[in-house]
Amino acid sequence: MIDRxxxxxxxxxxxxxxxxxxxxxxxxxxxxxxxxxxxxxxxxAAGYRALPAPLTFLFTLDQxxxxxxxxxxxxxxxxxxxxxxxxxxxYAAPICAGDTVxxxxxxLDIYDKKGGAMEFVxxxxxxxxxxxxxxxxxxxxxVVRDPK
Amino acid sequence: xxxxxxxxTYDGVAVGDTLPAVSSKPISRTTLALFAGASGDHNPIxxxxxxxxxxxxxxxxxxxxxxxxxxxxxxxxxxxxxxxxEFSTRxxxxxxxxxxxxxxxxxxxxxxxxxxxxxxxxADQHGEVKLAGKALVQLP
Numbered sequence: 001m002i003d004r005x006x007x008x009x010x011x012x013x014x015x016x017x018x019x020x021x022x023x024x025x026x027x028x029x030x031x032x033x034x035x036x037x038x039x040x041x042x043x044x045a046a047g048y049r050a051l052p053a054p055l056t057f058l059f060t061l062d063q064x065x066x067x068x069x070x071x072x073x074x075x076x077x078x079x080x081x082x083x084x085x086x087x088x089x090x091y092a093a094p095i096c097a098g099d100t101v102x103x104x105x106x107x108l109d110i111y112d113k114k115g116g117a118m119e120f121v122x123x124x125x126x127x128x129x130x131x132x133x134x135x136x137x138x139x140x141x142x143v144v145r146d147p148k
Numbered sequence: 149x150x151x152x153x154x155x156x157t158y159d160g161v162a163v164g165d166t167l168p169a170v171s172s173k174p175i176s177r178t179t180l181a182l183f184a185g186a187s188g189d190h191n192p193i194x195x196x197x198x199x200x201x202x203x204x205x206x207x208x209x210x211x212x213x214x215x216x217x218x219x220x221x222x223x224x225x226x227x228x229x230x231x232x233x234e235f236s237t238r239x240x241x242x243x244x245x246x247x248x249x250x251x252x253x254x255x256x257x258x259x260x261x262x263x264x265x266x267x268x269x270x271a272d273q274h275g276e277v278k279l280a281g282k283a284l285v286q287l288p
Contacts, residue, residue: 060188
């Protein structure tokens with residue numbers, strides 16, 4: 001059983017640079033066909049100051065930690081039992097190559113279903129850039145299954 | 149070459165309209181390895197069959213966020229990304245290796261403030277729904 005005292009706690013903020021090469025690698029790996037996401041000129045023609053981060057990229061930025069399984073390890077969760085249940089994003093200012101983004105992740109809730117056979121962890125991450133502009137949020141629902 | 153549909157406007161869309169569908173290439177083990185590297189999601193359950201089996205799974209399977217990236221393509225092929233205000237999904241079933249994922253969507257509501265609510269989903273080549281999501285876009 002995951003320690004419920006994590007509810008309401010925030011993890012140390014992460015400061016991460018958004019790199020053009022990383023955005024291009026993501027575009028390639030996802031079969032992105034729109035040059036706005038890999039060609040600087042196309043991005044600028046579309047009104048971006050540099051390559052834009054795609055809609056789900058906050059999730060990737062959050063992996064740029066020394067321990068990318070930070071909350072899983074902190075909460076003592078077995079990695080092989082983790083499933084991604086839900087993911088939500090809300091958007092404010094765009095994220096572009098060259099930005100430095102600060103991510104702050106807070107555990108909103110932990111609960112269980114089926115008599116403890118499945119536990120749910122809700123994490124909400126707030127993002128701002130180097131100018132202090134709000135970049136929006138992402139909310140992850142992590143499901144921990146008991147294989148027994 | 150831009151794959152944007154040009155000129156989607158609030159007045160130009162109606163409840164029930166569908167978005168042009170977007171399909172992935174077959175998801176190979178290479179796809180998963182490249183996505184693990186590019187997305188930063190290094191959970192070995194998606195790339196290491198020994199780990200997956202030890203965790204009780206028959207094989208590795210696709211990252212949920214790969215399917216969500218494909219759903220994102222559906223949205224940004226229809227409207228510019230800055231039109232998207234909210235985007236969420238449930239991961240309703242595991243996406244297996246070799247799946248071809250097709251993303252579809254439709255307009256379900258028009259709201260004040262030029263906001264248009266969409267229901268979107270990603271299904272494999274057998275029609276099995278893998279991701280069921282929603283999005284809110286703000287149109288000119």
